[in-house]
Amino acid sequence: MPATFAVCRNDFSSGLFKDDQSKLEAHMFKGILIDKDEAGYHVNLTDIDEARLPSGEVTINVSHSTLNYKDALAITGQSPIVRSFPMVPGIDLAGTVEASDTPEFKVGDKVLLNGWGVGEGHWGGLAQKARLNSEWLIPLPQAFTPAQAMAIG
Template sequence: MESYRALTVDWKDSKLQSEVRDFSVDDLPDGEVTIRVAYSSVNYKDGLATIQGAGIVSRYPHTPGIDLAGTVLASSDPSFKQGDEVLVTGYGLGASHPGGFSELARVPAAWVVPLPSGLTAKAAMAIGTAGFTAALSIYRMEQNGLNPDQGPVLVSGATGGVGSWAVSMLAKSGYEVTASTRKSAEIAYLKSIGALETISPSELVVPEAKSLNRERWAGAVDPVGGRFLTHVLNSVRYGGSVALSSFTGGAELASTVYPFILRGVNLLGIDSVLCPMDVRRTVWNRIAAEWQPDGALLDAVVHEISLSELPAAIAQVLQGRMRGRAVVALS
């Protein structure tokens, strides 16, 4: 009987603790497609899955990992066959369903995306949920009229996973990108991946005597939220869009109605979890074509870690100290 290793979060001494454990194939959950996982990656949501009371996981023991890429070992669904290269992001993976921090995974066929031509499993996970979220943000903004001729696009939290990929993808599509970061030591890194200029979040704060800031951005990709989102909304040009995908800066929204009714600003909610499969495949195909990272970018953004190094990487993500992407090699 084949065995496999997985990172598991479970209660021990009244605390949630993470460790690598051995399992047998019989321990795999229900699903039509069994996958030998080649790579996964570390996301903020994976960090939350290791914290008591975060609301991500309701049943333990649990294996986090909200994305994976690998090769089909077996499938009872005719859409997939042994040897197919595939990826899975979103849905219940790593939350209600055991995730990608495992050498083997079994998932519903409805969650599985064929690996697009031109992408390796490692590159797909370097992009992963974070890159898919960035790409989906740009896709939705372009559906709402954004194009490179309209002016600069702001990316907040630009050194993180979503932010880094948004900077790169926007630059590849010909946009003038301004990257927002508090980390002055990372300015050279942001410019190396496509940012034309950088800005500190403090420069976006609206003076107390004013209801709106001057119009600066044709659009904005925001994986931060919280109070920062208020300042972004107040700085977007007439008819522009803000694509909001996370709340690492807080879940509150303390905005006025002015950006919406005086400038026609669009606030677009970006959901990479339950994104419909037709949109999901369209966006992944664009990632594999016009937004595919080159080798130099992968070297700049990605560092590879092992299963045993995962707990330390998760701690870095939760503390906001992770630059770019940590890719987990599983086979």
């Protein structure tokens, strides 16, 4: 059975993100956030403050991610994919380095990530920003656009 995925793109010109420039300037970004409490399992597209990003050496402006089978299980709560809450799902991403505390990546570098427990135990790629450990990232190959890389997954 083929894997199910969709390439997702963060686009400020679309209706979904139309009024987000002022929020971005205020250190807010959009993301899918999964939470669980005594009232149940909650999934929302919401504004997230950058201060809530998890630890990591590299902050990424996410341009593309995918929605694949594992992410669908996490979002629907049909399988215990998410290991801690709250969680931004998304097991992969492509984007541009916004800040880096490591010499391996500099501001402006195009990068990819797939796996490493992202979207399960560490916030993932279904948001406009991510903060990640540098060893999880690879440079985007010059032969690919971010959309092409995410189409492969």
